[in-house]
Amino acid sequence: MTDPDLQQSLQQMRPTLLRFAMLQLRNEAAAEDVVQETLLAALEGKSSFSGRSQLKTWAVSILRNKIVDHLRRGSREGSLPQVDEQGDEDFDALFDGTGHWQEAPGDWGDPAKVLEQRGFYEVLELCMKALPENLARVFTMREVLGFETEEICKELKMSSSNCWVVLYRARMRLRECLQLRWFGAR
Amino acid sequence: MKSCKEVHRLVIEGQDRKLGFTERFSLRVHLMLCAACRRFDAQMDLLRQALRRFPGD
Numbered sequence: 527m528t529d530p531d532l533q534q535s536l537q538q539m540r541p542t543l544l545r546f547a548m549l550q551l552r553n554e555a556a557a558e559d560v561v562q563e564t565l566l567a568a569l570e571g572k573s574s575f576s577g578r579s580q581l582k583t584w585a586v587s588i589l590r591n592k593i594v595d596h597l598r599r600g601s602r603e604g605s606l607p608q609v610d611e612q613g614d615e616d617f618d619a620l621f622d623g624t625g626h627w628q629e630a631p632g633d634w635g636d637p638a639k640v641l642e643q644r645g646f647y648e649v650l651e652l653c654m655k656a657l658p659e660n661l662a663r664v665f666t667m668r669e670v671l672g673f674e675t676e677e678i679c680k681e682l683k684m685s686s687s688n689c690w691v692v693l694y695r696a697r698m699r700l701r702e703c704l705q706l707r708w709f710g711a712r
Numbered sequence: 713m714k715s716c717k718e719v720h721r722l723v724i725e726g727q728d729r730k731l732g733f734t735e736r737f738s739l740r741v742h743l744m745l746c747a748a749c750r751r752f753d754a755q756m757d758l759l760r761q762a763l764r765r766f767p768g769d
C-alpha cells in the first residue's frame with residue numbers, strides 16, 4: 527500500500543474503530559482519543575500491508591491495546607460500580623420449580639454460517655449496547671479484548687464471585703437479546 | 713443428576729473459570745442426555761465465537 531492509500535483506508539475505517547471503542551469505553555471523548563492514537567500509530571508504523579483486511583486486523587489490534595491501557599488507568603482511579611450479587615430472579619423464571627427449562631433453548635444453527643450472515647454483527651452490537659455499563663465493561667474485557675477472568679477481577683478490584691455473577695448476567699442477557707432480535711425474528 | 717437450571721450455570725461458568733473434575737463430569741453426563749442443554753451450550757459457544765471476531769466485517 528502506498529501512503530495516500532494507507533491514509534484513505536484508515537480514514538474509511540475510522541467509524542468502525544470508533545464504534546468499537548465506544549462500545550468498550552462508553553465515553554465519546556475517550557473513544558475519540560484512543561482511535562486518534564491508533565490512527566497515528568498506524569501511520570507511523572513501518573509495517574507494510576498487502577491489503578485492506580490485513581490493515582484492519584492490525585488497526586483493531588492496536589486499538590485493543592490502547593483500550594486496555596485506558597481501562598487500566600481508569601481502574602486505578604476506581605470507577606466501576608459494583609453489582610448486587612443477589613437477585614438472579616430474572617433468570618430463575620427460565621426454569622420451572624423442578625429446574626427444567628420453561629422453554630427449551632432454540633437451535634441457533636452452524637456458527638460458521640451465522641457469523642457470515644449479513645446484519646448479524648449490527649444486531650450483536652445493538653445487543654452489546656443494551657447491556658448495563660458495569661456488565662458491558664467486564665464482559666467486553668473478557669470476550670472482545672480477551673482478558674483472563676482473574677486478571678479482570680484484579681484490574682477492576684472485584685471479588686471473584688462478583689466477577690462470575692457479572693459475566694453470567696451479561697451472557698444471559700446477550701443470549702436473550704440475540705434470540706429476540708435475530709434468531710427468533712427470522 | 714443435576715437439573716437443567718444447575719447445568720446452564722455450569723455451562724456459563726465453564727467459559728470463565730476452570731471447572732472441577734466432578735463439575736465437568738456431571739456436566740458431560742447431563743449434556744449427553746439432554747438436548748435442551750446441548751442447544752444452550754451451543755448458543756454460548758456461538759456467542760463466544762462471534763465476539764472473538766468482533767467487530768466483524
Ligand SMILES: [Zn+2]
Binds near residue numbers: 715742748750
Ligand atoms: Zn438439561
